Amino acid sequence: MIKRRTILKQELVKKLYPDSVSIKSALQLLRRDIDLCPELKAKISIAGHTKRHYYNMQQVGIILEHFGISNDEFEQL
Secondary structure (H helix, E strand, O other): OOOOOEHHHHHHHHHHHHHHHHHHHHHHHHHHHHHHOOHHHHHHHHHOOOOOOEEEHHHHHHHHHHHOOOOOHHHHO
16 A cells, blocks of 8 residues: 555545535634644644645644544544
């Protein structure tokens, strides 16, 4: 199995917010959660660019750690 280097933000929010009405609202929820925690926002920005349509795997790891989700659990979502 090939490990991906990036993950689209849309794919990430589909798994993190499955009950959300739309992808757009799920992206807003993720943005709100990130903005509420300045430490999380700083860690993500240090790990790479944030103004793109994807996160690198280091950024995804930081987000998952914040939500208390392991990589294996994320893959199963």
